[in-house]
Amino acid sequence: MNVSIDDRTTGEPTGTGATRAEVCITACSDAWRDSGEVLAHAVGIVPMISARLARLTHSPELVVNDGECFFMAEAPPLGETAAAGGVVESWVPFRLIFDILNSGKRHSMMGASQIDRYGNQNISSIGDRRTPTRQLIGVRGAPGNTVNHRTDYWIAHHSTRIFTESVDVVCGVGNDRARRHPTQSLRFHDLGVVITDLAVLGYDPEGHLAVRSLHPGVTAADVRDATGFEIDTSGAGTTRLPDARELELIRTVLDPTGMREREVRG
């Protein structure tokens, strides 16, 4: 498992020694900061690596699973379930996941096929809902996640096809809908950040997406051009780079085969 940093065969360095994928991973890792002792639910390669990285660095209290139904005492490398070894700290069959998310002891980072300016997310289908032009994976757990605990989104290819004026099916509930709900039922609704291959986005006081930081080498115009609605880039700083320890953990421990470079190119 001892792969040296020079052994990387994929991914172009950004001029700082870190690839774009690695910048995305540490940006995602920062999203888990201060979440506390909760289950990190991460969908996608970059989010999964980021949760395990957070667990190994700034957030040792975070709870990570093996992709099946075990919580692991130590963050396992990508793709390795409890069956491959490691210390199991808890057993979590699917039936418990719904109780956990209802309890609020969970933080999700999911993908989106469409997302609008309020963070309404679609992963269900494109086109007419009865006879969609394209059936996607379905609403899955997005409606329940977004009304129960913090939810972030990870977008591997920031584009106008994904950042759309409106979404065809609201799966993950956006800020506009949560705010106009007339009772206290949406009090746990908590959209955090949207991390893409270009930038880190947050929400402004009106609940609109706004750029918080641009990844090194990305301009505000790049993000505006790749976003299908008007987006405020005026407050954008620069996304931090991974430090040496983070890079080593990503490359030698968490993702030695470089799966991250297949999810984020460039």
Next chain:
Amino acid sequence: MSDKTMPLTELPRHIESGMTLGIGGWGSRRKPMAAVRELLRSDVTDLTVVTLGGPDVGLLCAAGKVRKLVYGFVSLDSIPLDPHFRAARESGSIDTSEYDEGMFVTALRAGANRLSFLPTRAGLESDVMAMNPELKTVTSPYTDEDYVAVPGVRMDVALIHLNRSDAAGNGQYLGPDPYFDDLFAMASDTTFLSTEKVVPTPELGAGGPPQSLLLSRMFVDGVIEAPHGAHFTGCEPDYGRDEAFQQHYATAAKDPESWQRFTRTFLTGDEASYLAAVADFHSSHKEQAS
């Protein structure tokens, strides 16, 4: 205790066209595939299928047996979406109730508890409400909150597959996750349990911890011994998912001609000839690889 064992071939006699059918397992994990294949061999049709779906849904859709699907997802796990399900959705050939996964489980729990609904926060302000206009909300009598009143789902028949069972229908899972098979059984008027192996009752206790005894015979009406009965989905620890065969299924499903070939090769004979054809598939696969 009565002996509830029955041959697989008897199953279709208990299932009528138009029934609501629950199918246990999760995605491409421990699905009662032998039972589903037996339905493919019958003329049962017009089914309402309730499931956390995998290739069970794909096969039933491809055979034109589904009128309506109530689901949390239809996934092959290592392949995100079943291709037959996608085709059925995109052609509009089936009615659907697509629920959030947690809502789906809430519907099962309500059904198992003989309640007309159970409340949940999941679904509020999402388009699940618009896509399923029959869904209503309920106001809390205690706090200033509304919840989704998820209607309890009752099924005529449930099909589930477990690692071991005795002849009376005490069912045992030996893998890591029970999924929701016990809820399916409790929410159904009749349940058929297929199992890798029927064993004498004392062997159940010897085979795993007491917590592995998921299902009491109270909830089981028929026991079918079906070795490899979850193939090609996984049935840990007896066998994992047959990824090579699943890939073959998913590739074949994308094109009518290759699907016809798949059907001819694997789905026209009885269960023994299915398993023989799968063995042939793997030996020719191995030859190609070597």
